[in-house]
Amino acid sequence: MTPASWPCPRPDGTNGAELALAFDDFRRWRLLIVPALFDEANRMRRFTVEVMRRLDNAGVDCFLPDLPGCNESLQPLEKQTPETWHAAMTAAASHFRASHVLGIRGGALFMPAGLPGWRYAPAKGATILRQMMRARILASREAGRVESQEQLLAEGLDKGLELSGYRLGGEFLGAFQSAVPKVSAGVSDIEQGMLGGSGLWLRAEPDEDREQADALAAILAIGIKA
C-alpha cells in the first residue's frame, strides 16, 4: 500500500494534487473506492483499508482517494460542493484508470458515472445531515444553548455551518440535503445483511470486523472478475 497523488480539478478550473491510498500493481482489475463521509469516514477507514488488502491479495488493484477538503486534503472544506466532489471522483477514476467503482455509505452519492460497481449500504444526504445536526443540537444543549434543525439549516444555507467539526458551506448544504444515491446501470447494492453483523458506521468508536471485511472483499472480487 502506497500513497499516490492525483490531479484533482478545482472550482477555478485549475488542477491541484490530492492523495489516495493505492495498491497499484498495474493489474487488469482496478477498483476506485469513494469513501464514507465525515464522521463515518473515520469509523469506516480501517475497515475500508482491510477490504483493500484482501482485494490486493485477490489480484485486484484498489484506490481510496481523499475527497477535497477531507482527510489529508489541503483544500478548504467550506468551499466544496457536491459537484466538486463528484468531479473529483470522476477525475480520480480516470487518473487511476478504474475498471470498477465502490461507493461506501454517503460515498455512493459521488460515484463517477459510467463504471460498473457497487454501493455498500448507500445513505441519503438528508440522513447524514440529520444525524450531524442532531449531534450538534445535543452538544449545544449540554452547553446550555437551544438550537433546532430548522434554525441550523436556515442559518447554514445562508452562512455555512459547522457540524461535528466539519465546516460546510451554504451551497454544499443546499445541494447535499436533497442528494440521493443515483441508480445506474451496472451498479448494484450490497446491503449490510449480506456481510453479517452490524454496520461499523453505527459504532460509537471506530472498530474492525474481519468476517465482514472477508465477506465484502469476496463479493467484490467475485463480481469484478465475473
Added chain:
Amino acid sequence: MRQDTEVLLRQILTDVLGLKPGQADGFAAETGLFGHLPELDSMAVAGLLTEMEDRLDILIDDDEIDGEMLETFGSLLEFVVTKRTGRTSGDD
C-alpha cells in the same frame, strides 16, 4: 409489543456500542447509558437515535431528547414503548 421493542432496543445498543452478542441482555432498567458510558457521546447518541427511528419505525423530535430519557436503559425503553404504542394504538 413491549417485548419486541425491548429486543430491538437491546440489538440497536449492541450495534452502536459494539457489544458482544448477548452482552446487552444483561442491561437492567437501572443500567446507566448517557453520562455513564464514555463512548456514548453526542455523536454516538445522534447515531443511536437515528438508528432507533429507522428500526423501530418512530420519529423522534429533537425537543423530546433530554438527559432523563437517555439516562438509563429503563427510561429509554419507556420512551420508545410510549412512542410505538401511541403510533399503533388500536392496531395490536
